[in-house]
Amino acid sequence: METLKNPHQAQDDFVLPENNKPTKEPTIKLTSEQIQFFKTNGFLSIDHLIDEKEATCIRDQYDKWFAAKVGREHGNFFDLLSEDTDDKEAVAPQLLWPSIYGKIMTKFDLYDTQMYVNAYEISKSLLGDETTFKGDHAILKPPSVNSLPTPWHQDEAYWDPTFTYESLGVWVALQPVSVENGCMQFIAGSHRTSDVLPHHTQNNNPRIHGLEVDNPSDYQKNIISCPLPIGGATFHHCRTLHYTGPNCSNEPRRAYTLQFQCNTKKRDEPRLNTWNEIKTTEREKRAKESGWNLRAP
Incomplete structure (x- = not known):
């Protein structure tokens, strides 16, 4: 396993494939019924995106990245649900851009x-x-x-308020997931809101990165839980309200997510974004100090 030779410039090692074209052929194709389900409900669950062999291979490398807390100096390894200080164990550790760090550390090629x-x-x-x-x-x-x-949130609530997005997140299970260990849950049809709903930081604490929609009980209708086998995945629109419960099992719950978008447009006027403007997180501080500027989406 390699370490980063120049940690402040790790993003220089990241190159998108030409025109985002994959290097092999897909092994799956959606039906018209699945496409219509996504358009109606704002999410789609698929039991077998990849086989168990590939999921296990990715999981083995994934565990090395987290054990090393790779990317912490750039603000890319952080705790979503706490103040993210070095003296406390992370409750919900996250790693942004594992494709960058994995390529350098474990020869992972997304x-x-x-x-x-x-x-x-x-x-x-x-x-x-x-x-x-x-x-x-x-x-x-x-x-x-x-x-x-x-907490219940919309992904777009984290993003640049001067744009409107048509984007989706792909959430891939690297072991079987259930309600007990924190599978994805969605509010069907919530992506059809006219715009991003008001949010606040977890516990209204500006030092915590994680967001929650205001008054979540107002929206908790038509909740659908999506347990998955290893290698299964969910796809959800960036304005679909979603949630995962605590991990009450005896094993880690690991997920790898990918973000895709189409037809991003500049807004005439920026939307409400007070919940991000007030943040003073350790994660953002580390990103600024390291010179990291690559953002997603």
Whole structure:
């Protein structure tokens, strides 16, 4: 396993494939019924995006990245649900851009995986042929009596308020997931809101990165849980409200996510974004100090 030779310039090692084209053929194709389900509900669950062999291979490398806390100096390894200080164990550690760090550390090549190929193919079916890859993200929920839920939120609430997005997240299970260990849960049809809903930081603490929609109980209708076997995946629109519960099992819950988008447009006026403007997180401080400026999406 290699270390970063020049940690402040790790993003220089990241190169998108030409036109985002995969290096192999997809092994999956959506039906018209699946596409219509996504358009109606704002999410789609697929039991077998990749086989168990590839999921296990990715998981083995994933565990090395998290054990090394790679990317912490850039603000890319951080705790979503706490103040993210060095003296406390992370409750919900996250790694942005595992494709960068994995390539350097474990020779991981995202673009040569069936995971990327199949996710890209499905995303084009759901968003359109002009769909592009915008980033990746690894999410870990350790087993713990202190494990916390990831609150109800919309992904777009984290993003640049001067744009409106047609984007989706692909959430890939690297072991079987259930309600007990924190599978994805969605509010069907919530992506049809006119715009991003008001959010606030976890516990209204500006030092915590994680967001929660205001008054979540107002929206908790038509909740659908999506347990998955290893290698299964969910696809959700960036304005679909979603949630994962605490990990109440005896094993870590690992997920690898990919972000794709199409037809991003500049707004005439920026949307509300007060919840991000007030943040003073350790994660952002480390990113600024290291000179990291690559953002997703």
